[in-house]
Amino acid sequence: MDLMAIGDKVHDETRQGEAFSPFANDPNRYAKHFYIESYGCAMNFADSEVIASILNNAGFGATRNLEEASLILLNTCSIREKAEQTVRKRLTEFRKIKEKTPGLLIGMLGCMAERLKAQLLEEEKLVDLVVGPDAYRSLPALIEEAGSGQKAVNVLLSRDETYGDIAPIRIDSNGISAFVSIMRGCNNMCSFCVVPFTRGRERSRDANSILHEVSNLVENGYKEVTLLGQNVDSYYWIDEQKDETITFALLLEKVALVSPDLRVRFSTSHPKDITDEVLHTIAKYENICKYIHLPVQSGSNRVLQLMNRTYTREWYMAKVDRIRELLPGCGISSDIITGFCTETEDDHRDTLDIMRYSGYDMSYMYFYSERPGTLAARRYTDDIPEEVKKRRLQEVVDLQGILSTQSNQNDLGKTFKVLVEGNSRKNEQEWMGRTSQNKVLVFPKKNIDEQLKGSYVMVKVTGHTRTTLLGERNKE
The missing domain is CATH 3.80.30.20 (tm_1862 like domain)
Structure with missing residues (x-):
């Protein structure tokens, strides 16, 4: 299982952008809100978008404001011990918030659910509900159970669940x-x-x-x-x-x-x-x-x-x-x-x-x-x-x-077709995009009002760091 080794918490240029993509439902029309953090591989982030769709249908809107949330969820990863330690730390922090917020529920989703459900539910009392990767459809019923004070758990694995009929809500997308x-x-x-x-x-x-x-x-x-x-x-x-x-x-x-x-x-x-x-x-x-x-x-x-x-x-x-x-x-x-x-x-x-x-x-x-x-x-x-x-x-x-x-040195002088994803993380006067070979390429904007996000641009590589190509747009 190689994909799971991508990291603890994915947060790079590809995941930044609007808090809510133009593809997400309007969060302001929901009376209840959920806050979700995703850890591990891209599969976990994709799962969080499925979870968002299920919760939207149950009357919950996504929020990036913890104070607004009535439900806090951590979509977890078990591939490395460090990832589990990070999740434990966050659960402890959230539990302190819960002590000051009547009715707030905390849930653990994903790969840590099966292995640590008893420990986190009963011994440490860090969560109110535990849901495995194949049980997200049961989330609305489990939330209701947890809200009544019951232990809400579903970590059953499935031989056929793919969530293929659920349209994901792009809650944390750059829109590209x-x-x-x-x-x-x-x-x-x-x-x-x-x-x-x-x-x-x-x-x-x-x-x-x-x-x-x-x-x-x-x-x-x-x-x-x-x-x-x-x-x-x-x-x-x-x-x-x-x-x-x-x-x-x-x-x-x-x-x-x-x-x-x-x-x-x-x-x-x-x-x-x-x-x-x-x-x-x-x-x-x-x-x-x-x-x-x-x-x-x-x-x-x-x-x-x-x-x-x-x-x-x-x-x-x-x-x-x-x-x-x-x-x-x-x-x-x-x-x-x-x-x-x-x-x-x-x-x-x-x-x-x-x-x-x-x-x-x-x-x-x-x-x-x-x-x-x-x-x-x-x-x-x-x-x-x-x-x-x-x-x-x-x-x-x-x-x-x-x-x-x-x-990167081998790319010096070459011209690449770049899909512009947005501003460079380090400098708003520069655009950031990726080549077909998945290399980040940063190049200057012509003017502050320029709108290139989502466009394809031909860029010549003029320099590089260890992780990033630097370039100039081809003259038009």
Whole structure:
């Protein structure tokens, strides 16, 4: 489950913008309001938009003002211990607010729900309701139960829930980019990952509902969608009415054909499943972004086997070669874990070596954090000292810094088509956008009244930092 490794709390340029997108319902028409914070991967943010839709229908409007909320929700992540510690801290803070606010309810949603429900409900009394990722439809009834003083819990996993019929409310969007969930759950059973136990088995969403959601986004002015799944390459759905089997490659093509003006991204790909058919589809359509997130986790065959990744370093490197062959200039990023059980210095050097070979544009990098209930927790001893994990992680981070800088240097003098997402976070006199390769590119505004948000602009790269390209607009 690679997508879950993206971080604790996503808050970057792509998630900033209006508190409520033009696609969200008017929050002022609701008598009751909910406040929600999302932690972890993009899937959690997509889930929060589904939750917003369910709550809207139950009479709750979204708010960014805690004092206005009668319901506070945390959509949680269990992929790392640090994420759980962050959520615990926030719950403690919210509990203090609750003590001063009669009737306020606090709920924990998502991946932490199953594992910690008893502890948080009964022992620490930090929450009033606990709801798992497959039980969001029951939220209105659970809120009513919690409001009457009962313990409100539903953490049952489902074999068929995809929320495909629910139109998400884009409560925290820049109005340009949107997440579209195409599947839920995971079948890969990587030994370090808790996701199969918190999100259940893999199931694909009705392709027609995906295309309807994408079309609706385009009609409402959105210019980019990211198709989400724990392993998008294993998407598989049969349209019985048309007698058509839809693989991920075919779905990708159908989404690209919704509008030539719509950029299409996806995440995450498992190295063992991404096919030439997918790569050829990316190459065929200009509006499918030339960027692939391809988590490696480790460069050591021995560690990969312990992780149950089901590929070797040689297989992975051949996949990178194939991407470079079929998609010249494609951006590649990765996930990397240091200090997995029994990892040696030679194993660590193998990881550094595969990073150099792959030439990642960027990576999400962590040291191993044992998660209760995983195969690794049951089978192996977490035997690498934390100081060794952190030292190895720093070496990975330092190398990625070099690779990112080299990648950006290679872009000097090149011109890219950039989708403008809004003002630069650091300077309102500059625009910020992304290239097809998912690199942030910042360039000056011509005047303060200029309106380019949501537009495509050709920008020449004139400089860079380690993480950002700097450029100038082509002369018109």
